[in-house]
Amino acid sequence: MRRLRSQKWWMFGHKDERQTPIVPNGNISSTALIFVIAIMTFLACLTLGAVTVVRDSASSWQLQIAREATIQIRPDEELDMEAALDKVQVAASGFSGVRDARIVDKEATARLLEPWLGAGLDIDALPVPRLVIITIDPASPPDFAAMRAAIKLAVPQAVLEDHRNWVDRLVTMARTTVYFGIVVLSLVLVATALAIIFATRGAMSGNGHIIEVLHFVGAEGKFIANEFSRRFFMTGVKGALAGGLAALALFIAVGVWSAANRSTPEADQAAALFGNFAIGWAGYTGVLAIVILVALLTAETTRLTVLRHLKGLDRSNPE
Amino acid sequence: MIRFENVGLRYGMGPEILKDVSFHVRPKSFQFLTGPSGAGKTTLLRLLFLALKPTRGLITAFGKDISTITNAELPFLRRRVGVVFQDFRLLDHLTTYENVALPLRVRGKEEASYRKDVVELLKWVGLGDRIHVLPPVLSGGEKQRAAIARALIDQPEILLADEPTGNVDPPLARRLLRLFMELNRSGTSVVIATHDLTLMDQIDARRMILNGGRLEIHD
Numbered sequence: 001m002r003r004l005r006s007q008k009w010w011m012f013g014h015k016d017e018r019q020t021p022i023v024p025n026g027n028i029s030s031t032a033l034i035f036v037i038a039i040m041t042f043l044a045c046l047t048l049g050a051v052t053v054v055r056d057s058a059s060s061w062q063l064q065i066a067r068e069a070t071i072q073i074r075p076d077e078e079l080d081m082e083a084a085l086d087k088v089q090v091a092a093s094g095f096s097g098v099r100d101a102r103i104v105d106k107e108a109t110a111r112l113l114e115p116w117l118g119a120g121l122d123i124d125a126l127p128v129p130r131l132v133i134i135t136i137d138p139a140s141p142p143d144f145a146a147m148r149a150a151i152k153l154a155v156p157q158a159v160l161e162d163h164r165n166w167v168d169r170l171v172t173m174a175r176t177t178v179y180f181g182i183v184v185l186s187l188v189l190v191a192t193a194l195a196i197i198f199a200t201r202g203a204m205s206g207n208g209h210i211i212e213v214l215h216f217v218g219a220e221g222k223f224i225a226n227e228f229s230r231r232f233f234m235t236g237v238k239g240a241l242a243g244g245l246a247a248l249a250l251f252i253a254v255g256v257w258s259a260a261n262r263s264t265p266e267a268d269q270a271a272a273l274f275g276n277f278a279i280g281w282a283g284y285t286g287v288l289a290i291v292i293l294v295a296l297l298t299a300e301t302t303r304l305t306v307l308r309h310l311k312g313l314d315r316s317n318p319e
Numbered sequence: 320m321i322r323f324e325n326v327g328l329r330y331g332m333g334p335e336i337l338k339d340v341s342f343h344v345r346p347k348s349f350q351f352l353t354g355p356s357g358a359g360k361t362t363l364l365r366l367l368f369l370a371l372k373p374t375r376g377l378i379t380a381f382g383k384d385i386s387t388i389t390n391a392e393l394p395f396l397r398r399r400v401g402v403v404f405q406d407f408r409l410l411d412h413l414t415t416y417e418n419v420a421l422p423l424r425v426r427g428k429e430e431a432s433y434r435k436d437v438v439e440l441l442k443w444v445g446l447g448d449r450i451h452v453l454p455p456v457l458s459g460g461e462k463q464r465a466a467i468a469r470a471l472i473d474q475p476e477i478l479l480a481d482e483p484t485g486n487v488d489p490p491l492a493r494r495l496l497r498l499f500m501e502l503n504r505s506g507t508s509v510v511i512a513t514h515d516l517t518l519m520d521q522i523d524a525r526r527m528i529l530n531g532g533r534l535e536i537h538d
Contacts, residue, residue: 019417019424019430020412020413020414020417022410022413022421022424022425024412209408209410210410212408213408213409213410213421214421214425215394216368216370216397216402216404216408217421217422217425217469218394218395218397218398218422218425218426218473219394219425220391220394220425221390221391221394223425223427311390313370314370314390314393
């Protein structure tokens, strides 16, 4: 096929681009290199996607909990519970940063206790604490200390729980998870870089005779390095694209699966942990960055390998 | 053109392969480099081609002391020297035409500007009908001629040939010798490394004989 193409440009006087490339297109080692690059890129993208999902989930948990606070009113014989609930609701609503203060009514309270006390519960017959749920603006949260004091003043039996301890622990856990993910991602990226460097050098070792011939017919080192790095850049692009696209396909497939099975217990479990399992624009940009980085790394490794080989050829000291 | 003064060379801590070698390859000259196998002919050619550094002594190429030449200058100096390797070193994925045109291609010349010259040269070395053939299909003699054509395509000032008749039969060896002589008449200095006495006996040319690392010159 190449022979025919070669004859064709000869006969019709086509331009230089139709000449056979100085560095041959592909052999077994370059096919193996494409596979190595694809697999390592896939793993790196997968790790990046996992870190993105964990980070997004952690901040989403944090946001959900930081958005709510609870006022609990303990029952007391001398306390008119309904009046106390109204007082607390009014007192809480007056603070800036409070979007809504909602009384958990008797039916809802009974439903909350249903797993322990059974159905058909008469709330009035039991000394059950009652709740007021406060929805908070996470961008400008209210002054909890002042709110706590105001609520205590309005109803001494009322206690404000702003979930601060829980949120702080969650933030620490989320940050630790993300830091751990970043460390794992860094290790995977370093392993990817090393695997690509060694695989590229292995593939290059079969081309030593081409470097030598070009060198001895008077090609400049820069020319030889460019010829090889251009060819291997394309190898890198092919492998990295294959790995990156495979990782994206996996993310999309898992996303579609979790959307389609949203009502099943397994999907509920996964959604509770990972939200909607979408890597978002940050994830897609990261995958693109990894693909570009891997292709550039392949080209640069090739360039340096060629230059090192040439250094050995240039007026070398006899060994 | 290329001058050696008291050049010595040893590999690592081994014995000296070349000892106090001094000679001058003059412009438009023709010489044979000969000696028994392992005498250091190929090593001397590598020194002439600036692929090795001498352990001691002075080598001057085209008026420049090679110890002062930077690596960036070397390709430009090498372009003034054509080399025919003993093992041809043709690239198997390129056609005969592309192999011969390679020195011009790496210099960044447009294919259209050298196409005619390459075809003429291929006809001159008797490969006019093998232009589009890949090297694995060529015979030993054809490969040899393709390698010679590649060395000559950019009209070097000096041609170095390592055992150019080692893989060919006597009639083809005579034909190749005539080719080298014709080239020399057109102004190129020629250095042929060979141990083929029959070949050397065919013309009256300077003989540089390497023996035991020392060089004897018979003008």
